[in-house]
Amino acid sequence: xxxxVQEMHSHVGVAPGDEEEAxxxxxxxxxxxxxGLAILLTATSFFIAGTELVWQPSIxxxxxxxxxxxxxxxxxxxxxxxxxxxxxxxxxxxxxGLLIVFLxxxxxxxxxxxxxxxxxxxxxxxxMQR
Amino acid sequence: xxxxxxxxxxxxxxxxxxxxxxxxxxxxxxPKRIVTGxxxxxxxxxxxxxxSCFFASYAVLLGQTAGxxxxxxxxxxxxxxxxxxxxxxxxxxxxxxxxAADVRSVRWYQMAMAATCVLGLAFLALEGREFVGLVAxxxxxxxxxxxxxxxxxxxxxxMHVSAGILWLLTMxxxxxxxxxxxxxxRRLLCFALFWHALDIIWVAVFSIVYLLGxxx
Numbered sequence: 001x002x003x004x005v006q007e008m009h010s011h012v013g014v015a016p017g018d019e020e021e022a023x024x025x026x027x028x029x030x031x032x033x034x035x036g037l038a039i040l041l042t043a044t045s046f047f048i049a050g051t052e053l054v055w056q057p058s059i060x061x062x063x064x065x066x067x068x069x070x071x072x073x074x075x076x077x078x079x080x081x082x083x084x085x086x087x088x089x090x091x092x093x094x095x096x097g098l099l100i101v102f103l104x105x106x107x108x109x110x111x112x113x114x115x116x117x118x119x120x121x122x123x124x125x126x127x128m129q130r
Numbered sequence: 131x132x133x134x135x136x137x138x139x140x141x142x143x144x145x146x147x148x149x150x151x152x153x154x155x156x157x158x159x160x161p162k163r164i165v166t167g168x169x170x171x172x173x174x175x176x177x178x179x180x181x182s183c184f185f186a187s188y189a190v191l192l193g194q195t196a197g198x199x200x201x202x203x204x205x206x207x208x209x210x211x212x213x214x215x216x217x218x219x220x221x222x223x224x225x226x227x228x229x230a231a232d233v234r235s236v237r238w239y240q241m242a243m244a245a246t247c248v249l250g251l252a253f254l255a256l257e258g259r260e261f262v263g264l265v266a267x268x269x270x271x272x273x274x275x276x277x278x279x280x281x282x283x284x285x286x287x288x289m290h291v292s293a294g295i296l297w298l299l300t301m302x303x304x305x306x307x308x309x310x311x312x313x314x315x316r317r318l319l320c321f322a323l324f325w326h327a328l329d330i331i332w333v334a335v336f337s338i339v340y341l342l343g344x345x346x
Contacts, residue, residue, distance in 0.1 A: 006270065013164055014158065014164065015163050015164045015166070015167025015168060015171075015319060016167050016168065016170075016171040016323060017167055017171075017319050017322055017323045017326075018163070018167065018319070022232075024229055024233055027229050028226075028229060031225040031226065031229075032315060034222075034225075035172055035219075035221075035222045036219065038218055038221075039218065042214055042333075042336075045336075045337060046207065046211055046339060046341070048305055049207070049341040049344070049345065050207065051156065059301065059345060060342055060345060063337050063341050063342055063345075064337065064338075064342075066337070067333055067334060067337035067338070070333045071330050071333055071334070074221070074326060074329060074330045074333065075330070077331075078221055078326040078329070079323060079326050079327070080226060089168060090168065090171055092170060093168075093172055093175055094171075096175070097175035097176075097178055097179060099163070100182070101179060101182040102181045103187050104179065104182045105182055105185055105186045107186075108186035108187070108189070108190055109189055109190065112190045116225075
Protein backbone atom coordinates (compact mmCIF):
# COMPACT_ATOMS: atom_id res chain seq x y z
CA UNK A 1 0.00 0.00 0.00
CA UNK A 2 2.64 2.55 1.00
CA UNK A 3 4.73 1.66 -2.07
CA UNK A 4 1.74 2.26 -4.24
CA VAL A 5 1.04 5.60 -2.57
CA GLN A 6 4.64 6.62 -2.97
CA GLU A 7 4.58 5.69 -6.62
CA MET A 8 1.34 7.63 -7.03
CA HIS A 9 2.77 10.71 -5.35
CA SER A 10 6.26 10.83 -6.72
CA HIS A 11 7.40 14.33 -7.55
CA VAL A 12 6.80 13.75 -11.27
CA GLY A 13 3.13 14.66 -10.81
CA VAL A 14 -0.23 13.08 -10.13
CA ALA A 15 -2.50 11.30 -12.56
CA PRO A 16 -5.83 13.04 -13.14
CA GLY A 17 -8.26 11.56 -10.64
CA ASP A 18 -5.56 10.71 -8.10
CA GLU A 19 -5.55 12.59 -4.83
CA GLU A 20 -2.73 14.05 -2.77
CA GLU A 21 -4.48 12.71 0.30
CA ALA A 22 -4.07 8.98 0.94
CA UNK A 23 -6.04 8.52 4.22
CA UNK A 24 -9.59 7.19 3.88
CA UNK A 25 -11.33 9.60 6.26
CA UNK A 26 -10.39 12.90 4.58
CA UNK A 27 -10.95 11.37 1.12
CA UNK A 28 -14.45 10.25 2.11
CA UNK A 29 -15.13 13.68 3.54
CA UNK A 30 -14.01 15.22 0.23
CA UNK A 31 -16.59 13.20 -1.71
CA UNK A 32 -19.31 14.00 0.85
CA UNK A 33 -18.55 17.73 0.64
CA UNK A 34 -18.54 17.54 -3.16
CA UNK A 35 -21.87 15.72 -3.20
CA GLY A 36 -23.39 18.25 -0.76
CA LEU A 37 -22.24 21.24 -2.83
CA ALA A 38 -23.41 19.61 -6.07
CA ILE A 39 -26.87 18.88 -4.62
CA LEU A 40 -27.11 22.45 -3.31
CA LEU A 41 -26.20 23.96 -6.70
CA THR A 42 -28.50 21.59 -8.62
CA ALA A 43 -31.43 22.34 -6.31
CA THR A 44 -30.81 26.09 -6.69
CA SER A 45 -30.77 25.73 -10.50
CA PHE A 46 -34.07 23.84 -10.60
CA PHE A 47 -35.62 26.26 -8.09
CA ILE A 48 -34.57 29.36 -10.02
CA ALA A 49 -35.81 27.93 -13.35
CA GLY A 50 -39.38 27.63 -12.04
CA THR A 51 -39.67 30.57 -9.68
CA GLU A 52 -41.41 33.92 -10.06
CA LEU A 53 -39.43 35.40 -7.18
CA VAL A 54 -36.43 36.71 -9.13
CA TRP A 55 -36.15 39.17 -12.01
CA GLN A 56 -37.04 37.00 -15.02
CA PRO A 57 -34.34 38.14 -17.52
CA SER A 58 -31.64 37.19 -15.00
CA ILE A 59 -32.71 33.54 -14.93
CA UNK A 60 -30.71 32.24 -17.96
CA UNK A 61 -27.53 33.94 -16.72
CA UNK A 62 -28.09 32.55 -13.23
CA UNK A 63 -28.58 29.00 -14.57
CA UNK A 64 -25.38 29.20 -16.64
CA UNK A 65 -23.37 30.58 -13.71
CA UNK A 66 -24.71 27.86 -11.40
CA UNK A 67 -23.87 25.17 -14.00
CA UNK A 68 -20.29 26.46 -14.30
CA UNK A 69 -19.94 26.52 -10.52
CA UNK A 70 -21.19 22.94 -10.31
CA UNK A 71 -18.76 21.79 -13.03
CA UNK A 72 -16.00 23.38 -10.96
CA UNK A 73 -17.16 21.50 -7.87
CA UNK A 74 -17.15 18.22 -9.83
CA UNK A 75 -13.67 18.90 -11.22
CA UNK A 76 -12.18 19.65 -7.79
CA UNK A 77 -13.98 17.18 -5.52
CA UNK A 78 -14.60 14.24 -7.90
CA UNK A 79 -11.89 14.45 -10.58
CA UNK A 80 -9.33 16.04 -8.20
CA UNK A 81 -8.06 18.50 -10.80
CA UNK A 82 -6.52 21.14 -8.56
CA UNK A 83 -4.13 24.06 -8.94
CA UNK A 84 -1.38 22.15 -7.12
CA UNK A 85 2.09 22.27 -8.63
CA UNK A 86 2.13 18.59 -9.65
CA UNK A 87 -1.25 18.97 -11.37
CA UNK A 88 0.07 21.51 -13.89
CA UNK A 89 -0.10 19.21 -16.93
CA UNK A 90 -3.70 18.19 -16.21
CA UNK A 91 -4.80 21.79 -15.72
CA UNK A 92 -3.07 22.95 -18.91
CA UNK A 93 -4.82 20.22 -20.92
CA UNK A 94 -8.14 21.22 -19.35
CA UNK A 95 -7.52 24.88 -20.16
CA UNK A 96 -6.87 24.05 -23.80
CA GLY A 97 -10.00 21.89 -23.97
CA LEU A 98 -12.07 24.72 -22.48
CA LEU A 99 -10.63 27.16 -25.02
CA ILE A 100 -11.83 24.93 -27.89
CA VAL A 101 -15.24 24.43 -26.22
CA PHE A 102 -15.81 28.17 -25.86
CA LEU A 103 -14.61 28.84 -29.42
CA UNK A 104 -17.00 26.21 -30.83
CA UNK A 105 -20.08 27.21 -28.83
CA UNK A 106 -19.51 30.97 -28.75
CA UNK A 107 -18.42 31.07 -32.39
CA UNK A 108 -21.43 29.05 -33.60
CA UNK A 109 -23.90 31.23 -31.71
CA UNK A 110 -22.23 34.41 -32.88
CA UNK A 111 -22.00 33.44 -36.56
CA UNK A 112 -25.51 31.98 -36.72
CA UNK A 113 -27.15 34.97 -35.03
CA UNK A 114 -25.26 37.26 -37.40
CA UNK A 115 -26.49 35.25 -40.41
CA UNK A 116 -30.04 35.27 -39.06
CA UNK A 117 -29.81 39.00 -38.57
CA UNK A 118 -28.55 39.69 -42.10
CA UNK A 119 -30.82 37.24 -43.88
CA UNK A 120 -33.75 38.64 -45.82
CA UNK A 121 -37.16 37.78 -44.31
CA UNK A 122 -38.57 34.58 -45.82
CA UNK A 123 -41.52 36.28 -47.59
CA UNK A 124 -39.17 38.53 -49.57
CA UNK A 125 -37.08 35.55 -50.68
CA UNK A 126 -40.25 33.79 -51.85
CA UNK A 127 -41.30 36.88 -53.80
CA MET A 128 -37.93 37.16 -55.52
CA GLN A 129 -38.14 33.54 -56.64
CA ARG A 130 -41.44 34.09 -58.40
CA UNK B 131 24.64 13.11 -30.77
CA UNK B 132 26.16 16.18 -29.20
CA UNK B 133 26.32 16.71 -25.48
CA UNK B 134 23.57 19.31 -25.59
CA UNK B 135 21.00 17.16 -27.36
CA UNK B 136 21.89 14.24 -25.11
CA UNK B 137 21.27 16.37 -22.03
CA UNK B 138 17.96 17.52 -23.50
CA UNK B 139 16.90 13.96 -24.32
CA UNK B 140 17.70 12.81 -20.81
CA UNK B 141 15.95 15.76 -19.21
CA UNK B 142 12.26 15.70 -18.44
CA UNK B 143 10.34 17.74 -20.97
CA UNK B 144 7.09 16.62 -19.34
CA UNK B 145 8.11 17.64 -15.89
CA UNK B 146 7.00 21.24 -15.67
CA UNK B 147 7.64 21.23 -11.96
CA UNK B 148 11.32 20.81 -12.57
CA UNK B 149 11.37 24.33 -13.97
CA UNK B 150 10.69 25.81 -10.56
CA UNK B 151 13.48 23.93 -8.89
CA UNK B 152 17.06 25.05 -9.15
CA UNK B 153 18.32 21.44 -9.37
CA UNK B 154 16.64 19.27 -12.01
CA UNK B 155 16.48 15.71 -10.73
CA UNK B 156 16.46 13.09 -13.46
CA UNK B 157 14.61 10.03 -12.20
CA UNK B 158 13.38 8.52 -15.43
CA UNK B 159 10.01 8.55 -17.11
CA UNK B 160 6.79 9.16 -15.20
CA PRO B 161 5.12 6.13 -13.58
CA LYS B 162 2.77 4.21 -15.85
CA ARG B 163 -0.26 5.21 -13.76
CA ILE B 164 0.39 8.90 -14.47
CA VAL B 165 1.01 8.31 -18.19
CA THR B 166 -2.19 6.22 -18.53
CA GLY B 167 -4.30 8.66 -16.53
CA UNK B 168 -2.99 11.64 -18.46
CA UNK B 169 -3.63 9.99 -21.82
CA UNK B 170 -7.18 9.15 -20.79
CA UNK B 171 -7.66 12.70 -19.54
CA UNK B 172 -6.72 13.96 -23.04
CA UNK B 173 -9.28 11.55 -24.54
CA UNK B 174 -11.96 12.82 -22.16
CA UNK B 175 -11.21 16.41 -23.10
CA UNK B 176 -11.56 15.54 -26.80
CA UNK B 177 -14.87 13.84 -25.95
CA UNK B 178 -15.98 17.05 -24.23
CA UNK B 179 -14.99 19.04 -27.32
CA UNK B 180 -17.16 16.67 -29.40
CA UNK B 181 -20.07 17.25 -27.01
CA SER B 182 -19.54 21.00 -27.33
CA CYS B 183 -20.37 20.67 -31.06
CA PHE B 184 -23.69 18.99 -30.17
CA PHE B 185 -24.35 21.73 -27.59
CA ALA B 186 -23.58 24.41 -30.20
CA SER B 187 -26.00 22.87 -32.71
CA TYR B 188 -28.69 22.55 -30.02
CA ALA B 189 -28.24 26.20 -29.00
CA VAL B 190 -28.44 27.33 -32.64
CA LEU B 191 -31.50 25.19 -33.44
CA LEU B 192 -33.37 25.85 -30.18
CA GLY B 193 -35.97 28.08 -31.84
CA GLN B 194 -36.36 26.04 -35.06
CA THR B 195 -39.44 24.06 -34.05
CA ALA B 196 -41.03 24.09 -37.56
CA GLY B 197 -44.43 24.76 -36.02
CA UNK B 198 -44.01 21.74 -33.73
CA UNK B 199 -43.86 21.62 -29.93
CA UNK B 200 -41.22 23.68 -28.12
CA UNK B 201 -39.12 22.65 -25.14
CA UNK B 202 -41.44 24.33 -22.65
CA UNK B 203 -44.34 22.15 -23.86
CA UNK B 204 -42.35 18.90 -23.91
CA UNK B 205 -39.94 18.76 -20.99
CA UNK B 206 -40.98 17.20 -17.69
CA UNK B 207 -38.61 18.78 -15.15
CA UNK B 208 -39.58 16.33 -12.38
CA UNK B 209 -38.27 13.43 -14.44
CA UNK B 210 -35.11 15.43 -15.24
CA UNK B 211 -34.58 16.12 -11.52
CA UNK B 212 -34.88 12.38 -10.81
CA UNK B 213 -32.34 11.59 -13.58
CA UNK B 214 -29.97 14.22 -12.16
CA UNK B 215 -30.26 12.72 -8.67
CA UNK B 216 -29.46 9.23 -9.98
CA UNK B 217 -26.38 10.37 -11.88
CA UNK B 218 -25.11 12.58 -9.05
CA UNK B 219 -25.43 9.78 -6.49
CA UNK B 220 -23.81 7.32 -8.90
CA UNK B 221 -20.83 9.69 -9.21
CA UNK B 222 -20.58 9.65 -5.41
CA UNK B 223 -20.73 5.84 -5.17
CA UNK B 224 -18.13 5.65 -7.96
CA UNK B 225 -15.87 7.78 -5.76
CA UNK B 226 -16.49 5.36 -2.87
CA UNK B 227 -15.48 2.49 -5.17
CA UNK B 228 -12.19 4.29 -5.96
CA UNK B 229 -11.44 4.63 -2.22
CA ALA B 230 -12.39 0.98 -1.60
CA ALA B 231 -10.05 -0.13 -4.41
CA ASP B 232 -7.18 1.92 -2.95
CA VAL B 233 -7.57 0.27 0.45
CA ARG B 234 -8.03 -3.13 -1.31
CA SER B 235 -11.45 -3.88 0.15
CA VAL B 236 -13.13 -6.20 -2.36
CA ARG B 237 -16.47 -6.26 -0.53
CA TRP B 238 -16.89 -2.46 -0.32
CA TYR B 239 -15.60 -2.09 -3.86
CA GLN B 240 -18.14 -4.52 -5.31
CA MET B 241 -20.95 -2.98 -3.25
CA ALA B 242 -20.11 0.58 -4.36
CA MET B 243 -19.78 -0.51 -8.00
CA ALA B 244 -23.09 -2.38 -7.84
CA ALA B 245 -24.77 0.74 -6.42
CA THR B 246 -23.23 2.82 -9.23
CA CYS B 247 -24.55 0.31 -11.77
CA VAL B 248 -28.10 0.35 -10.33
CA LEU B 249 -28.18 4.16 -10.28
CA GLY B 250 -26.85 4.31 -13.83
CA LEU B 251 -29.50 1.85 -15.02
CA ALA B 252 -32.21 3.87 -13.23
CA PHE B 253 -30.97 6.95 -15.10
CA LEU B 254 -31.13 5.12 -18.43
CA ALA B 255 -34.62 3.79 -17.66
CA LEU B 256 -35.92 7.30 -16.89
CA GLU B 257 -34.32 8.68 -20.04
CA GLY B 258 -35.68 5.81 -22.15
CA ARG B 259 -39.17 6.40 -20.77
CA GLU B 260 -38.87 10.09 -21.65
CA PHE B 261 -37.74 9.34 -25.23
CA VAL B 262 -40.51 6.78 -25.77
CA GLY B 263 -43.07 9.26 -24.42
CA LEU B 264 -41.83 11.99 -26.78
CA VAL B 265 -41.94 9.74 -29.84
CA ALA B 266 -45.43 8.51 -28.86
CA UNK B 267 -46.64 12.13 -28.75
CA UNK B 268 -45.37 12.70 -32.28
CA UNK B 269 -42.32 14.64 -31.07
CA UNK B 270 -39.65 12.27 -32.38
CA UNK B 271 -36.30 13.34 -33.86
CA UNK B 272 -37.86 13.75 -37.32
CA UNK B 273 -40.43 16.35 -36.19
CA UNK B 274 -38.22 19.47 -36.25
CA UNK B 275 -34.61 20.64 -36.30
CA UNK B 276 -34.94 21.47 -32.60
CA UNK B 277 -35.98 17.90 -31.76
CA UNK B 278 -33.24 16.41 -33.99
CA UNK B 279 -30.64 18.42 -32.08
CA UNK B 280 -32.26 17.43 -28.77
CA UNK B 281 -32.26 13.69 -29.50
CA UNK B 282 -28.71 13.83 -30.91
CA UNK B 283 -27.29 15.58 -27.83
CA UNK B 284 -29.19 13.79 -25.06
CA UNK B 285 -29.03 10.47 -26.92
CA UNK B 286 -25.26 10.80 -27.31
CA UNK B 287 -24.92 11.30 -23.56
CA UNK B 288 -27.20 8.29 -22.98
CA MET B 289 -25.00 6.17 -25.28
CA HIS B 290 -21.97 7.20 -23.23
CA VAL B 291 -23.73 6.17 -20.01
CA SER B 292 -24.67 2.80 -21.57
CA ALA B 293 -21.06 2.22 -22.62
CA GLY B 294 -19.98 3.27 -19.11
CA ILE B 295 -22.25 0.65 -17.54
CA LEU B 296 -20.79 -2.09 -19.77
CA TRP B 297 -17.31 -0.93 -18.73
CA LEU B 298 -18.41 -0.88 -15.07
CA LEU B 299 -19.63 -4.51 -15.25
CA THR B 300 -16.34 -5.48 -16.91
CA MET B 301 -14.38 -3.85 -14.09
CA UNK B 302 -16.47 -5.67 -11.45
CA UNK B 303 -15.78 -8.98 -13.22
CA UNK B 304 -12.05 -8.24 -13.62
CA UNK B 305 -11.60 -7.43 -9.95
CA UNK B 306 -13.63 -10.53 -9.06
CA UNK B 307 -11.48 -12.76 -11.28
CA UNK B 308 -8.03 -11.17 -10.97
CA UNK B 309 -8.04 -9.00 -7.85
CA UNK B 310 -6.50 -5.54 -7.48
CA UNK B 311 -3.56 -5.87 -9.88
CA UNK B 312 -1.70 -2.73 -10.92
CA UNK B 313 -3.04 -2.86 -14.50
CA UNK B 314 -6.60 -3.31 -13.27
CA UNK B 315 -6.21 -0.38 -10.86
CA ARG B 316 -5.11 1.75 -13.83
CA ARG B 317 -8.26 0.75 -15.74
CA LEU B 318 -10.29 1.62 -12.64
CA LEU B 319 -8.69 5.06 -12.55
CA CYS B 320 -9.74 5.62 -16.16
CA PHE B 321 -13.25 4.31 -15.52
CA ALA B 322 -13.73 6.65 -12.54
CA LEU B 323 -12.54 9.60 -14.66
CA PHE B 324 -14.97 8.60 -17.44
CA TRP B 325 -17.93 8.30 -15.08
CA HIS B 326 -17.26 11.63 -13.32
CA ALA B 327 -16.80 13.35 -16.71
CA LEU B 328 -20.21 12.01 -17.82
CA ASP B 329 -21.72 13.63 -14.75
CA ILE B 330 -20.08 16.96 -15.68
CA ILE B 331 -21.58 16.73 -19.16
CA TRP B 332 -24.97 15.93 -17.63
CA VAL B 333 -24.73 19.16 -15.57
CA ALA B 334 -24.44 21.05 -18.86
CA VAL B 335 -27.29 18.98 -20.36
CA PHE B 336 -29.83 19.62 -17.62
CA SER B 337 -28.87 23.31 -17.37
CA ILE B 338 -28.77 24.18 -21.06
CA VAL B 339 -31.12 21.65 -22.65
CA TYR B 340 -33.84 21.31 -20.02
CA LEU B 341 -33.78 24.37 -17.77
CA LEU B 342 -32.89 26.97 -20.44
CA GLY B 343 -34.79 25.03 -23.13
CA UNK B 344 -38.02 25.04 -21.15
CA UNK B 345 -37.61 28.76 -20.42
CA UNK B 346 -37.71 29.57 -24.16
